[in-house]
Amino acid sequence: MKNKILLLMAAxxxxxxxxxxxxDTKVILITLDGYRWQELFTGADPLLIGNKDYVHEMDVLxxxxxxxxxxxRREALMPxxxxxxxxxxxxHGNRNLGSKVNLTNGMWFSYPGYNEILTGTADDKNIRSNDxxxxxxxxxxxxYNKTSEGKGKVAAFGSWDVFPFIINEKRSGVPVNAxxxxxxxxxxxxxxxxxxxxxxxxxxxxxxxxxxxxxxYALEHMKKEHPKxxxxxxxxxxxxxxxxxxxxxxxxxxxxDALIKELWDFTQQDDFYKDQTVFIVTTxxxxxxxxxxxxxxxxxDIKGADQVWMVTFGKGVQPLGEVKQEEQLFSNQFAxxxxxxxxxxxxxxIKGQPLKI
Ligand SMILES: [Zn+2]
Numbered sequence: 001m002k003n004k005i006l007l008l009m010a011a012x013x014x015x016x017x018x019x020x021x022x023x024d025t026k027v028i029l030i031t032l033d034g035y036r037w038q039e040l041f042t043g044a045d046p047l048l049i050g051n052k053d054y055v056h057e058m059d060v061l062x063x064x065x066x067x068x069x070x071x072x073r074r075e076a077l078m079p080x081x082x083x084x085x086x087x088x089x090x091x092h093g094n095r096n097l098g099s100k101v102n103l104t105n106g107m108w109f110s111y112p113g114y115n116e117i118l119t120g121t122a123d124d125k126n127i128r129s130n131d132x133x134x135x136x137x138x139x140x141x142x143x144y145n146k147t148s149e150g151k152g153k154v155a156a157f158g159s160w161d162v163f164p165f166i167i168n169e170k171r172s173g174v175p176v177n178a179x180x181x182x183x184x185x186x187x188x189x190x191x192x193x194x195x196x197x198x199x200x201x202x203x204x205x206x207x208x209x210x211x212x213x214x215x216x217y218a219l220e221h222m223k224k225e226h227p228k229x230x231x232x233x234x235x236x237x238x239x240x241x242x243x244x245x246x247x248x249x250x251x252x253x254x255x256x257d258a259l260i261k262e263l264w265d266f267t268q269q270d271d272f273y274k275d276q277t278v279f280i281v282t283t284x285x286x287x288x289x290x291x292x293x294x295x296x297x298x299x300x301d302i303k304g305a306d307q308v309w310m311v312t313f314g315k316g317v318q319p320l321g322e323v324k325q326e327e328q329l330f331s332n333q334f335a336x337x338x339x340x341x342x343x344x345x346x347x348x349x350i351k352g353q354p355l356k357i
Contacts, residue, residue: 033236178214222263332351
């Protein structure tokens with residue numbers, strides 16, 4: 001009898017441990033603005049990498065990223081995704097193989113895309129421009145920040161200066177560092193240096209900073225504050241594409257792959273995040289392919305700009321690798337998936353259905 005009770009107690013302790021662990025999962029959501037599935041799954045585009053209109057140093061670029069097969073090209077472009085993530089996680093959106101991920105909003109540009117990713121519901125009635133308008137919708141960052149588990153454990157870092165509005169920083173209470181904002185509060189030496197450097201390294205653009213600043217502000221915040229839900233929005237890929245700079249677009253994609261690896265490596269040597277963290281990576285919209293110059297553009301008039309992708313890896317994610325079967329996912333599914341991972345209830349008004357990852 002006594003033995004039985006002891007066994008039962010041991011089982012109960014084990015069960016409690018597992019449940020406590022499960023509710024302790026952390027999520028890092030990452031977006032690469034306007035990065036095409038075409039480059040993610042097939043690497044450098046043969047029609048663009050050899051095109052003088054878009055590339056100035058063709059030899060250098062080809063040496064770095066041109067290979068005979070799409071498999072070799074994508075690995076040269078994004079080595080972390082194609083050597084590590086492809087083994088431990090999932091890559092959705094290779095339409096050549098039938099795996100499709102689409103936006104459900106009809107705008108196919110940034111604010112509507114981020115609204116859909118972050119809220120789980122497209123809103124074509126209210127979100128119709130990239131203007132700095134406070135989002136009337138509630139993001140999952142705000143929802144999680146309102147729970148007892150998530151309170152004060154949420155943060156967002158973005159390269160584009162519209163994020164304080166998309167996340168509605170004022171109403172949500174979620175701290176957002178975006179555009180050319182500096183780090184504030186009790187700063188460490190690295191943050192002080194980042195603040196100084198950001199003022200001395202001019203961005204090519206007026207409303208988007210270079211991603212290295214966004215990345216390192218986020219990484220320092222992770223080390224200090226250990227958020228349980230963190231959103232990082234890299235922006236360079238979209239702006240270099242609008243500028244028609246294919247060379248810079250590819251180099252930025254390559255660099256972002258390494259930045260994401262740095263985040264992953266950090267989480268795996270940090271007690272708070274190690275084996276407890278799920279990464280979800282996606283984009284706010286696609287871009288065109290035909291006519292060729294539409295690779296620079298997106299929006300409802302650009303064919304294919306609603307075609308996106310999703311990559312996930314980390315705790316509990318099945319290692320499916322590149323998905324090679326017919327499927328149809330939508331961008332409004334990421335928000336409810338994240339709430340589910342965080343053990344937070346999914347409100348009825350969220351349109352998207354959570355994914356089984
Ligand atoms: Zn754009």
